[in-house]
Amino acid sequence: MKQWLVAVTAFFSSLSLLAQEPQQSPEPERYTRQDSLRGSLRPERTCYNVGFYELNLTIDPATKSIAGSNTIHYRVREPFKRMQIDLFENLTIESITQGGEPLRYVREGNAVFVTMKERQEQGSVERIKVSYHGKPREAVNPPWEGGFSWKKDSTGKDWVGVSCEGLGASSWWPCKDHLSDEPDSMRMTFRVPRGLKAISNGRLLRQQEVGTNQIEFTWEVSYRINTYNVTVNLGDFVMIRDQYRSRDYQYLTLNYYVLRYNGEKAVKHFEQVIGMLDCYEWYFGHFPFWRDGFNVVETPYLGMEHQSAIGYGNNYKNNSFGFDPILIHESAHEYFGNSLTCTDPAEMWIHEAFATYMESIYVENTDGYPSMIRYLMSQKPLIKNKYPMIGPRGVNYQHKDTDIYYKGAWLLHTLRCVVDDDNIWFMALRKVALERKHSPVTTKQIIDILCRETNMDLRLIFNQFLNYAAPPVLEYRVTEKGDYIELQHRWIAETYGFNMPLKYRFAYGPWHTLYPTREWQTTLIRRSNGWLNFAYELQYFGTKHMDLSNLKPQE
Template identity: 45%
Template sequence: MKPKSIFLLFSLLFSFSLSAQKFSHADSLRGSLRPARTSYDVLHYDLKVKVDPEKTYITGSNSIQFVVKEKTKQIQVDLFQNLSIDQIVFENKALTYRRDGNAIFIDFPRTLLVKQKHQILISYQGQPRKAVRPPWDGGFSWTKDPAGKPWVTVSCEGLGASAWWPCKDHPGDEPESMDIRIEAPKGLLAVSNGNLVASTSTAFGTEYHWKVQYPINTYNVSINIADYAHWSEKMVQLNGKPLDLDYYVLQSNAEIAKKHFQQSQEMLRIFEKYFGPYPFPKDGYALVETDYWGMEHQSAVAYGNHYKNNNYGFDFIIVHESAHEWFGNSISCSDHADLWIHEALGTYAEAIYLEEKSGKEQAQSYLNGQKNNIKNRFSIIGPYGVNYQSPDADMYFKGTWMFHTLRSIVADDKLWFSTIKDFCLTFYHKNTNAEEVLNFFEKKLKRNVKAIMSLYLHRADIPTLVYQLKESNGAFTLRYKWKNVPNEIDLPIEIKHSQGLGERIHPTDTWQQIKLTEAPQWDFEHFLFQVEKQI
C-alpha cells in the first residue's frame, strides 16, 4: 500500500470511529467552511472595545475589510448570541442579517463580485462570557490585583474569539494585519498584541491603540487590563537585527519579574538557532502577566506561572507559550482537527530548549516525565469541519514523542534539526494541515515517515510489539512481530545491550527471529511503543 493510501485509510477509519459521536449544529456552523465563509477572505480587522470592569460589560465595534473569493450576496460572521448587535453597516447603509446561534448571516443589497474589496462595520455590546477555568474553559476574567484594583484578562482558545468580538472565527482565515483599540478605566493600562501606537484620554479613561503588522489567529487577539508595571529592553538576534522585548506585570511583582524574566533572552536565542528568526520582529516580543496559567497570544504572551522554575531550572510556561510564536502563531493549522501542529511541536520545543541548555541526558529525563502523561484513549487528529476540541492532552505529549521517535529513526541530528528549521521557514506565516506537514517531513527526511506519523496521529493506541524469548545454553532466541502496525509501514526500533550498543530491528506483522547473547533491553527512551511478551 502506498504511503498516501495509508494516510487516506487512517483518515477513513478515524472518521468511521467517530461516527457515533454527536456534533451540534452550532459546532458545524463554527467549524465548517461553507459558501458563506469560503466566499470571502479577511484582509484586516479594526477592533474597538470599551471595557467596563465594574459592570463586567463591553461595548465595541469591528470594521472588517475583506476581498471576495467567490461571488456572493451573503457572508457568515461569528459572535456569541449573548452579545447583542446594534447594527451592521455597509456603504453607509444598515444591512439585514439573521442570527443562528453564534453565527451571523449578513445579506448584501447586491451580488459581490470576485476580487472586489469591501468593508463592513459591526457594532455590538453586552456581558461577555465569564471564564470558568481559564485558559481551558475561558472567556473574560474579572478579578482584582493585590491592591484591589481591577484586573481584566481574556482567554478564548477552543472557546473562540467570537465569545467577545465579531469575526470570521475559523482558523483557516487570518487577517493580514489588525488594529486593536481598547478603552480602559482611568489609572489602568490596556495591553494587547503588536505595538502600542497611541493612547488617547477619554471621559471614561484611556483608549490604547495597538497595531499588529502580521497575520494573527483570532483566538490570539488579547485584552489585558491592570495597573501594570512596564519595562523594555532590546535583544540582538542571531541575524544581527535588534528585537524589542517588553514586559507587563502587576506593580507588586515588578522586582521579582525583572529577575525571573531574564531567562527570556536565552530562550529566544535557542529558539532562533533551531527554528529560525523570531517570526514577528516588527511587533516585538512581550510577556504579559495574567491571572491564569498562560496562553500563546501572539507578540503578547500571557504569563501566569507565579515566577516558578521547574526542577530543570526553567519556567516551562515562558518556554512553551513562547515556542508557539513559531508553532501555532507563525505556522497555524487550517482546521481545529490539526491543532496538534501547534501543541506537539510547541511541547517538543521544550525538550529542544533543555537539550541545548543542559544536555541530552536532562532532555531525555524531561521527555520521560512527559511520556507519563500519554493516555492513548483518543487519536491525536480530530474530525475535520466541526468545532472539535481534544478530550485529552495526547496532542501535546504523544505528539512530542512522535517527533522524538522520528528523530531516533532518522539517527542524523544534522538532517533532523535542519528539517525542523526548514519547516519553520517554509511555512512562515502560513496556515497548513496534516497532509502538507507529513508530506514536508517525508520529502526532507527522504524516507517514508509519512506512514509512521499517520500511525501515531490517527490511532488511539501506540505500536505494540509481541515477542517470545527462549534461552538455551546462555544464548537467546528472540521472535517478534508487530501486533497493530500494518506490514507496509517500516517502523524500526532498537534493542539495547549491556554495553550500551544498540541493534536496530525492523518488525513486520509476521514473525521474525534473531539470536542474542543476552536478554533484550527495549529502547523505550527513544521510541514510542510497548511490548507484550508471549509464553
C-alpha cells in the first residue's frame, strides 16, 4: 500500500485501542432494600411535595456533633396517614411533631416512616417538625465520599465543610432525600462558636450573638434547591465583594468567602469569574439564581457545586490552559445540575456532561477554537467505556467512573459536529437551559428539546452513547481504485439503525461527510492530496480493520 494508506492505518490503530479489544462486562450490581428505600418513589413519598424547609442547627466542632430540628412544610398530593422522610440511622431522633403533638414513627435503616394522627387531605398544606442530634458521618475522601470535613486552617482555627452528593443530605439533616422533589425555598439557621462564621446557601438574612460563646447565622434561599446542594461552612472567613454587569446592564452581587490569610490572593484569582459569567450568560442566559447572588466559599475539600455557595478548594491554581478548572466547572453546575436537576441519580450525566462541556465552551470563548479542541483532546484518554452513562433507576445509583464527565462532554461535542451548524447547535443548548430553568428534567426531555430545535433525530446517537458502554466503532477497509479510493465501511453499534454521519478529509483540506450505517456499504471517494483523515477531533468513535473473511450483517 502507498504511504497515505499506511498513515491512516497507523493513525486509526492509535486512536482507539480500547474499541479494538473487547472489554469484559463488569459484574452485575446488587442492590439492597436500603438502596430501594432511598432511591425509589414509593407511595409514602409521592403522596406529598415539599414546599419549604426550616433547618435550625447547632454545630460543635469540638465534639464533631450537631443538634437541632428541621420543619418540613409540604402540600398533600394524595390523601395519606403514613409518610416517609429520610435521616441516617446514626443520628438520633428526639421527636417528630405536628401542631405540637408527637407523632409515632418507625425507623428502617435510614428511612423513617411517620404515622399521622389525622389523615392528610389532598391539597392541604401541612408541616411536621423533626428534632434530632448526633455525630454525622465524617467525610472519608470528600467530595466523592462525603460527609462533614472537620479540619483546622493553617492558624489552627476550626474549618468545617459539608459535601454529600451521592451520600445524601439525610446524612446530616432530615428531609425527603430524593432528587425529584425540591423545596421552592429554604431557610437555614446555624449556631456556631464565637470566632467562626457560618456560610450557607443564598443570602445572609441576619447574624446575632447568642450568649457569650456563640453566634447565630440565618441564611435564605429564594429558589428551588436540591437537597444535596444544601451546605454549611464554618471558618475564619473574610468576605470579598464584587459585582458583575450583565449584557443588558443588570447587576449581580458576587461574594467570595475565603480564609482570612488568603484574602489577597483570592482577589486576584477570582478576577476570572467576570469573564466566566459573561461567557455562560452569552450561551445559556442570565445567571439562574440572580436574587441570591453568585457566592464562592473556600472549603477544606476540592470543590462542590453547592447552589449559590459554590465550594472551592483548589488552592488558587490555574491549569495549563490558564484557568481554574474547579471554579469554572462547579460554577457551570449552577446552570446544569442546580437550575435544572435530574430526577434520579441514574441520569447524573445531565449534570456532569453539560458542566464538563461548558468548560470547553469557556476555553473556546476565551482562547479560540483550536485551544478548545486541544482541551477536549486532553480529556479523551480519560474515557473508560466500561459502564453505560445511564444507570438503573430507583436504587440511588452511583456511577463507577468519570465517563459521565468526559464521555458525556464528547457526546455533546460529537453532536455539535453532527448538527454541523453552530448557530443552531448553541441555540438548542440555550433552549434546554432556559426551558427547563429551575425545574427537574429527564434525559428524554433534554433529547426532545435538542431534536426539536435542531430539526434532527438525534435519538439513536443518544441511545448508543447513554445506554451502552461501548462507543460506536467504524469497521472499514480502504482500497485504491485509480483516481478513487474505495471505502468499505459500517458502524458496529448496539443501537438498531445507528447511522451517525462521520466527517472525513484529506490532510488539512475541507471536511466531507460519510454516512455509515450498521450495514456494509461501499463509497467511492475521489482522491486528493494528503492522507485520509477521519474527524477524530470532532467526534467520538472507535475504529476496527475489516475482517475480509467475515462480512456477515449485524444481528
